[in-house]
Amino acid sequence: MELVAIVTILALGQFVLFSIQVGSMRGKHGVKAPAMSGHPEFERMFRIQQNTMEQLVVFVPTLWIFAQYVDSQWAAGLGLVFIIGRFVYRSSYLKDPAKRSMGFTITFLPTAVMLVWGLIAVLRHYF
Amino acid sequence: MELVAIVTILALGQFVLFSIQVGSMRGKHGVKAPAMSGHPEFERMFRIQQNTMEQLVVFVPTLWIFAQYVDSQWAAGLGLVFIIGRFVYRSSYLKDPAKRSMGFTITFLPTAVMLVWGLIAVLRHYF
Amino acid sequence: MELVAIVTILALGQFVLFSIQVGSMRGKHGVKAPAMSGHPEFERMFRIQQNTMEQLVVFVPTLWIFAQYVDSQWAAGLGLVFIIGRFVYRSSYLKDPAKRSMGFTITFLPTAVMLVWGLIAVLRHYF
Numbered sequence: 001m002e003l004v005a006i007v008t009i010l011a012l013g014q015f016v017l018f019s020i021q022v023g024s025m026r027g028k029h030g031v032k033a034p035a036m037s038g039h040p041e042f043e044r045m046f047r048i049q050q051n052t053m054e055q056l057v058v059f060v061p062t063l064w065i066f067a068q069y070v071d072s073q074w075a076a077g078l079g080l081v082f083i084i085g086r087f088v089y090r091s092s093y094l095k096d097p098a099k100r101s102m103g104f105t106i107t108f109l110p111t112a113v114m115l116v117w118g119l120i121a122v123l124r125h126y127f
Numbered sequence: 128m129e130l131v132a133i134v135t136i137l138a139l140g141q142f143v144l145f146s147i148q149v150g151s152m153r154g155k156h157g158v159k160a161p162a163m164s165g166h167p168e169f170e171r172m173f174r175i176q177q178n179t180m181e182q183l184v185v186f187v188p189t190l191w192i193f194a195q196y197v198d199s200q201w202a203a204g205l206g207l208v209f210i211i212g213r214f215v216y217r218s219s220y221l222k223d224p225a226k227r228s229m230g231f232t233i234t235f236l237p238t239a240v241m242l243v244w245g246l247i248a249v250l251r252h253y254f
Numbered sequence: 255m256e257l258v259a260i261v262t263i264l265a266l267g268q269f270v271l272f273s274i275q276v277g278s279m280r281g282k283h284g285v286k287a288p289a290m291s292g293h294p295e296f297e298r299m300f301r302i303q304q305n306t307m308e309q310l311v312v313f314v315p316t317l318w319i320f321a322q323y324v325d326s327q328w329a330a331g332l333g334l335v336f337i338i339g340r341f342v343y344r345s346s347y348l349k350d351p352a353k354r355s356m357g358f359t360i361t362f363l364p365t366a367v368m369l370v371w372g373l374i375a376v377l378r379h380y381f
Binding site: 040043044046047053057058061062065068069093097100111115118119122123125126 | 129130132133135136137139140142143146159160161163176180183184187
Binding site for chain 1: 294297298300301307308311312315316319322323347351352354365366369372373376377379380
């Protein structure tokens with residue numbers, strides 16, 4: 001499970017990086033807390049970070065269940081695709097929010113595959 | 128722990144469903160990203176999804192600690208109540224946000240029970 | 255791992271407390287769902303709760319990986335610092351959002367230390 005732990009830490013580290021960038025944009029554009037709007041670039045970076053959190057809430061437990069009941073090396077590989085997809089999502093969203101779908105799909109697909117495949121594997125293990 | 132893994136996947140799958148519905152409402156009512164407001168139905172679905180995420184952040188670790196230190200079948204049963212409560216919360220919130228409290232309680236109670244009972248069980252295990 | 259489970263439950267319980275306080279402020283200041291703004295005190299408490307959730311998403315998995323690959327007693331100790339830091343963050347943010355940085359740092363540092371130290375430990379374990 002070491003590979004799965006490494007991928008988990010990298011995905012969480014990526015989210016920490018995005019969170020720091022939300023803070024930087026806050027400073028850069030003078031958006032004072034608790035305001036969460038006021039400048040387009042800040043709002044984009046905030047939505048990128050929020051969407052990444054929504055994905056992580058599903059991704060992390062799914063990754064570990066999949067690693068446990070299917071295969072830990074496949075889990076680590078699909079997890080890497082997730083991380084790459086998030087970087088694509090971030091850079092395309094910052095340029096133009098309307099073009100965020102490809103990056104979104106690259107992150108969402110590995111999670112969806114692990115969720116469905118994981119469910120089937122656990123069900124077969126149980127019955 | 129298979130039952131707990133199944134319930135975890137179902138609860139995460141429910142959240143994915145809610146997230147997809149937020150996206151659909153965005154399209155239906157023409158609310159363009161990064162905006163998070165602009166139409167009542169979109170705002171309701173967004174709050175349902177956000178509140179579900181807040182609940183999941185507590186629910187998932189609590190479920191597994193409870194399963195480990197108390198009982199995994201009880202954990203799975205209480206987890207099912209959580210999922211049912213979230214569907215009740217979703218449909219009542221969409222009709223009228225003021226009537227969201229019953230669905231909220233059905234989801235919150237299983238988590239609160241597992242949190243308190245889990246803490247007592249771990250403390251007794253330790254001392 | 256009992257100490258780590260106890261710290262996890264306490265951190266999740268703290269977040270539940272913050273969430274309840276968001277609900278109370280909603281009632282106190284007449285901010286009706288699905289609105290997420292309308293009164294400064296409500297907005298501050300909401301941001302405190304949201305930021306705590308963002309921290310928890312990273313903190314919980316990091317705590318357990320660190321406990322597994324480095325040391326579970328150190329994990330529990332650093333976890334306690336996280337919880338204390340969140341209380342400091344909450345009270346200073348409520349007084350003045352501009353003075354939230356110390357409380358933020360007290361929570362963020364334990365997570366950052368466990369993330370980096372955990373990664374090094376897992377990598378050394380693997381290679």
